[in-house]
Amino acid sequence: MTVSTRTPRTASRRGRRAGAPYSFLAPALILFTLFMAAPIAYAGYLSLRRVKISGLGLGAGARTEVWAGLSNYARSLSDPDFLPSVYRVGLYGLIVVPAMLGLALLMALLLDAGRTRVGTFSRTSIFLPYAVPAVVGSLLWGFLYLPRVSPVTDVLGKLGVTAPDVLTGNWTLWAVANIAVWGGTGFNMIVIYTSLRAIPTDLFEAARLDGASDKQIAFRIKIPIVTPSLIMTFVFSLIATLQVFAEPMTLKPLSNTISSTWTPLMKVYRDAFVRNDVYSAAATSVVIAVATFAVSFGFLKLVGNRAFNQEDA
Amino acid sequence: MKKTFAGVLATALLMTGAACSSSDDSDGGTPKPGEKVELTYWTWAPNMDKVVDGWNTAHPDIHVTVNKQDGGDPAVTKLLTAIKAGSGAPDVMQAEYQKIPTLVSANALADIAKESGGLKSKFPESAWTAVTLGGEALYGVPQDSGPMMFYYRTDVFAKLGLSAPKTWDDYAAAARRIHTADQKQYLGTFSANDPGWFAGLAQQAGASWWGVDGDTWSVAINDAATQKVANYWGGLVQEGAIDNKPMYTPEWNAALNDGTQVGWLSSVWGPGVLEGNAASTKGKWKAALLPQWDAAAPANGNWGGSATSVTTQSKHKAQAAEFIAWLNTDPAGIKALAGTANVYPAAVDSSAALTAPPAFLSDQSDFYTVAAEAAKITKPFTYGPDVNVAYSAYNDAFGKAAASKKSADFPAALATMQQTTVDDMKNTGFKIAG
Numbered sequence: 025m026t027v028s029t030r031t032p033r034t035a036s037r038r039g040r041r042a043g044a045p046y047s048f049l050a051p052a053l054i055l056f057t058l059f060m061a062a063p064i065a066y067a068g069y070l071s072l073r074r075v076k077i078s079g080l081g082l083g084a085g086a087r088t089e090v091w092a093g094l095s096n097y098a099r100s101l102s103d104p105d106f107l108p109s110v111y112r113v114g115l116y117g118l119i120v121v122p123a124m125l126g127l128a129l130l131m132a133l134l135l136d137a138g139r140t141r142v143g144t145f146s147r148t149s150i151f152l153p154y155a156v157p158a159v160v161g162s163l164l165w166g167f168l169y170l171p172r173v174s175p176v177t178d179v180l181g182k183l184g185v186t187a188p189d190v191l192t193g194n195w196t197l198w199a200v201a202n203i204a205v206w207g208g209t210g211f212n213m214i215v216i217y218t219s220l221r222a223i224p225t226d227l228f229e230a231a232r233l234d235g236a237s238d239k240q241i242a243f244r245i246k247i248p249i250v251t252p253s254l255i256m257t258f259v260f261s262l263i264a265t266l267q268v269f270a271e272p273m274t275l276k277p278l279s280n281t282i283s284s285t286w287t288p289l290m291k292v293y294r295d296a297f298v299r300n301d302v303y304s305a306a307a308t309s310v311v312i313a314v315a316t317f318a319v320s321f322g323f324l325k326l327v328g329n330r331a332f333n334q335e336d337a
Numbered sequence: 338m339k340k341t342f343a344g345v346l347a348t349a350l351l352m353t354g355a356a357c358s359s360s361d362d363s364d365g366g367t368p369k370p371g372e373k374v375e376l377t378y379w380t381w382a383p384n385m386d387k388v389v390d391g392w393n394t395a396h397p398d399i400h401v402t403v404n405k406q407d408g409g410d411p412a413v414t415k416l417l418t419a420i421k422a423g424s425g426a427p428d429v430m431q432a433e434y435q436k437i438p439t440l441v442s443a444n445a446l447a448d449i450a451k452e453s454g455g456l457k458s459k460f461p462e463s464a465w466t467a468v469t470l471g472g473e474a475l476y477g478v479p480q481d482s483g484p485m486m487f488y489y490r491t492d493v494f495a496k497l498g499l500s501a502p503k504t505w506d507d508y509a510a511a512a513r514r515i516h517t518a519d520q521k522q523y524l525g526t527f528s529a530n531d532p533g534w535f536a537g538l539a540q541q542a543g544a545s546w547w548g549v550d551g552d553t554w555s556v557a558i559n560d561a562a563t564q565k566v567a568n569y570w571g572g573l574v575q576e577g578a579i580d581n582k583p584m585y586t587p588e589w590n591a592a593l594n595d596g597t598q599v600g601w602l603s604s605v606w607g608p609g610v611l612e613g614n615a616a617s618t619k620g621k622w623k624a625a626l627l628p629q630w631d632a633a634a635p636a637n638g639n640w641g642g643s644a645t646s647v648t649t650q651s652k653h654k655a656q657a658a659e660f661i662a663w664l665n666t667d668p669a670g671i672k673a674l675a676g677t678a679n680v681y682p683a684a685v686d687s688s689a690a691l692t693a694p695p696a697f698l699s700d701q702s703d704f705y706t707v708a709a710e711a712a713k714i715t716k717p718f719t720y721g722p723d724v725n726v727a728y729s730a731y732n733d734a735f736g737k738a739a740a741s742k743k744s745a746d747f748p749a750a751l752a753t754m755q756q757t758t759v760d761d762m763k764n765t766g767f768k769i770a771g
Contacts, residue, residue, distance in 0.1 A: 077766040079552045081722050082441045082470065083448070084649070099764070105733075170588040172597075192740060278586045280529050280740040283733040297414045298729045299761065300443065302421075 064313075070306035071096050096307035105285035106308070112197065113287050117265035119201040120208075125257055127205065128212035132250075133242050135213075136220040147217070151210035158207060162274035165203045166191075170278060191279035200282075203271045208264065212257040219253040220246055255327050259320050266316050269293070288312050374399045374656045377427040379416070380645075381406040382481070382680050383609075388673040392663055399656045401429070409433040409643070413440065413725075416648065420445045428651035429661060432477055433643045434467040435533065435720045435728075438547075440646070441476050442722040447647040450475040452658035459666050463717050464683045468644045471549060471719070476646055478665045479683035481674065483604040483641030484711035485537045488611065490599040491623045493522070501625040505569060508628040512578040515599060523580040523592075524600040527570045529736040530583035532728035533640050538602070539563040540638030540718040542630055547721030548770075554721060554762060555770040559755035564748055565630070571747025574739060581739040590614040602627065604640040605681040605708045608695035623701055626711055637715045642683065681708060723761050730757035 074092035081087065100106060131150055135143055153161065169190045171177045177187040190199040223246065231241050247254075269289040276282040276290075284298065285291040288308065296305035378389065378401050386403040393400055404427060406412035413436050419425035420443055432440055440446045454475055457465055464479035489501060494511075497518055502508040512524040528534060536546065544562040548555040557563075573579045580598070582588060592598040593615035601607060611622060629635050645664055647657040664670040666684055674682045675690040682690065694704035721727070734750035734757075762769055 075765055077442075080549060080554065081765075081767055082438065082472075083474065084444045086442060087444065167587055170586065170591075172591045172595075173587045277530055277583065278588070280581065280583065280736040283736060284729050285733070294729060298410075299723075299726050300417055300439070301765075 067306045067309055070303055071310050074303050075301075092303065096304045097311065100304055100308040100311060103285075103291070105283070105291060106288065109285050109288050109291055113265060113268060116197055116201055116204075116268060116287075117262065119198065120204045120265055121258065121261045123201070124205045124208045124261060125212055125254065127209045128257065129216055129247070129254065131209070131213045132216040132220055133246060135217055136246070137238055137242070147214070150213055153207050154210040156207065158203075158270035159274050161207050162203055162271045165199070165206070166275050166278050169199055169275075191275065192281055196275075196279060196281040200268070200271050200275065204264070204268065208261065212261070215257050216250055216253050219250045223249050255324075259323060262323065263316055263320055266312065266319065373397070374653050376401045376429055376651075376653060376657055376660060377404055378402065378429040378431075378660075379404050379406050379412055379427040380431040381408050381412060382431065382674075382678040384677045384679070388664070388670070388677050391669060391673050392660060395669075396660075396663075399653075399660060401660055406431075409436065416440065416445055417443050420649065424650065426648040426650035428648060428653060428657045430646050430648050431480065431643050432646045433641070434464075434639070435536070435724045437467060437476055437644065437646075438470060438720050438722040439724055441470065441474075444649055446476040447649045447651065447654055448474040448476065449478075449647050449654065449658045449661075452655055453478055453662055456662060456666055459684050459686065461683070461685055461712070463639075463715055464642075464644075466717065467642075467720070468646075477644035478646075478661045480643050480645045480665050481641075481680035482683045482712060482715075483537075483606060483639050483681065484708060484715050485541065485602065485604050485627050485638050485640050486607060486708065486711055487625045487627050488601045488603055488607050488622050489524075489625065490596065490618070490621050492621050493596070493599040501623070502628040504632050505628045505630055509569075509573060509578065511600075512573060513576075516578050521597050522599055523597065524578075525602055526580035526582055526584060526589065526598065527574050527735075527739055528582075528584040529732060529739045530585060532731035534584070534602070535566070535731060535735070536718070536728075537604070537638035537640035538566050538627075540716050541627060541636050542566050542638075543636065543716060545716075545718045546727065547719045549719065550770060553768040553770045556721065556755060556759050556762065558727060558758060559751050563751060567747040567751045568744065571738065571744035574742055574747070575744040577742075581742055583739075594618065605711065606641060606679070608697040608704075609679050612695075612697040619697055620700060622698060624698060624704055624707055626707060626714075635714050637711050639715055639718065642681075644683075681712075721758075721762070722767065723758060723765070726761040727754060727758040730754045 072092055072094070073089050074096065076088050076090045078086055078088070131146075135147055156164075168174050168176055171187060171189050174187070180187040188195060190196070227245055228241055231245055236244065267289055268287050272282050272286045273290060273293070276284070276286070284294040289312065292305045292308045292312070295301045295308065376399060378385075380403060382388075386405070389401045389403050406415070409431075412431070413433075416426055416430060417440070426445070430446075432446065437446065450473060456478055460479045461482075464482055468477045468479055469475055487501065493515065494500065497514055499511050499514060502511050508524070515522050515524050539546070539562060542562040542565055544557065544560055544566075546556065546558045546563070548557065570579075574581045580592075589598065593601070593611065594617055596618065601611070603610070607624070608622075612619070626635065627637055645661045647654055647661065651657050664674065665682070668689070671682045671684055671687050672690040674680050675687060679695070681687075688705070688709065691705040691708075693699075694701050698704055731750075731754050734753040735747070738746035738750040759769060
């Protein structure tokens with residue numbers, strides 16, 4: 025009797041217990057499904073579809089959606105504008121990532137060394153550009169770049185220097201990269217600075233007693249210890265680079281050099297919203313997403329063990 | 338990893354976003370007598386809300402709400418997204434003439450031949466063709482037109498003893514003269530940002546970039562007339578007689594204002610733009626007809642101009658058509674369009690509403706006489722279902738050509754534009770001649 029009354033109770037409690045994690049997970053799962061998984065699946069579906077025209081293609085029923093197989097992918101990858109845009113973004117990344125992370129690390133070390141008297145002020149002012157939306161930042165820089173409206177040109181002109189028109193020719197890539205560095209350094213600096221502050225001070229005291237200079241402390245102790253942060257900021261910067269969009273898109277109307285397919289994401293935008301071809305845009309998005317996954321996970325795999333071993337030590 | 342899918346996510350969010358901003362016409366069906374009908378109207382013409390106030394006061398049964406749009410391109414993007422989403426489109430929509438085939442092809446515009454077909458006689462043939470696409474259906478009522486006009490600084494011309502160029506040769510000579518006299522000054526610029534501008538110049542030269550024969554399209558972007566225009570501008574850019582920077586940039590605004598751009602090949606709506614961008618030069622400008630290829634046979638092109646259309650999602654087609662007819666053909670509507678929204682009405686009997694010249698050119702009493710002449714000699718032009726593709730190809734190809742400043746790159750850019758347009762149409766499955 026006792027057994028038979030106890031058993032159902034235990035079972036129901038166990039059942040309730042088993043359900044509990046799922047109800048805690050539910051909000052996150054629902055949001056993830058609605059706003060991440062479903063759109064991704066929809067994009068994947070769209071990338072396999074295309075429009076079919078009948079007759080002149082005018083009026084109701086002239087356009088029908090049909091299966092396209094992988095033809096959108098073939099078209100996306102063989103588009104003569106696609107590879108140059110990938111190549112361009114590669115160059116852009118070679119400029120932006122080292123410059124931005126180098127500056128961020130340098131500033132974080134300087135702030136941490138306590139040499140600057142106005143620490144909080146410097147920290148805030150370095151971080152501030154990150155709070156400026158990319159479009160606003162690009163517009164501001166756009167005004168500084170255009171010779172006739174730029175105060176920089178005026179000042180340089182007074183000094184007898186003719187400022188180059190940076191929105192033409194090879195300068196353009198640097199002009200766009202500059203905006204990204206300006207906007208991104210602050211965020212990365214804060215990440216690195218925070219992990220610098222987490223280093224126990226007795227390490228430095230010991231090093232100082234052993235006669236290490238500030239420079240040696242920085243290179244032998246601080247930088248090795250913050251390597252995981254550097255790796256994290258590197259991966260973030262890599263992803264941001266592959267997805268560069270707002271800056272060149274905002275500068276595009278100001279320059280003959282920036283085409284509508286200047287970066288891969290701009291090509292996605294053009295296909296979807298200028299050419300009304302969401303199908304080929306979806307295919308290119310999927311290609312970009314897969315490439316981003318491959319590059320970031322590949323990199324993490326490459327450095328992962330080393331980075332996390334460091335953290336444990 | 339969240340940012341990984343930003344592009345994909347944006348597409349999906351835009352779609353849901355558009356669906357949420359749905360118009361409030363969901364009551365459905367024909368309204369009962371005495372019941373008020375609510376219409377939404379997407380437009381970007383200035384002060385259109387005030388124009389519509391006039392309608393709303395006189396028509397208590399049909400209330401129109403203006404939803405101000407950023408401009409022709411973003412409005413079309415939003416409309417097409419709403420059509421794809423199945424809801425969210427307005428009842429009434431301002432649609433640029435060159436976008437009508439694209440919108441009709443996406444089944445975004447309702448056929449209102451039954452409701453508004455009788456208005457044909459009130460519009461010039463070229464404008465009516467643009468809203469019928471040469472067929473039986475009617476996809477809107479012409480609202481405004483944009484006959485091209487040439488604006489120039491009278492003070493600069495007088496100083497150099499120049500007069501308004503009658504031909505393109507005159508224009509080139511004046512451009513050289515002005516730039517030689519002052520290296521900082523240009524008579525104009527070749528703008529790779531403005532395909533509509535270039536299309537208007539090609540139209541003047543006799544081009545019609547698309548054509549229809551039965552159920553087959555033809556594309557003639559790289560035709561002799563447009564080649565002539567491309568070569569002409571390539572030559573001027575290469576020798577440096579005119580500038581190669583795009584229009585509508587802060588740089589260009591500053592140049593108009595500080596007197597380094599002393600001319601503008603624009604359209605009848607030009608004075609409004611000049612007033613906004615170059616206010617300090619008020620009273621120094623004059624409008625003339627575009628320079629001609631053949632002075633004996635004057636011709637012109639359009640830059641801008643739009644119709645008012647009913648969307649396929651509207652549940653009140655009859656009421657929407659009634660409003661559109663008032664806006665574009667009623668004397669009160671035309672007067673408000675011209676006087677309040679500052680557009681150049683497409684209706685033929687709009688001269689009564691257009692007497693005083695625009696404020697920016699208040700000294701030129703014959704402004705609207707010149708404009709009427711410009712409108713009269715405008716050549717016919719057919720737009721195709723992928724104007725957007727051709728126009729974005731123009732941006733890219735001519736952007737490269739303008740940056741290189743080599744005249745040979747201009748006809749090459751035109752060939753690229755033709756190729757891109759034809760490839761897109763073939764790929765989408767349109768039947769193409771040739």
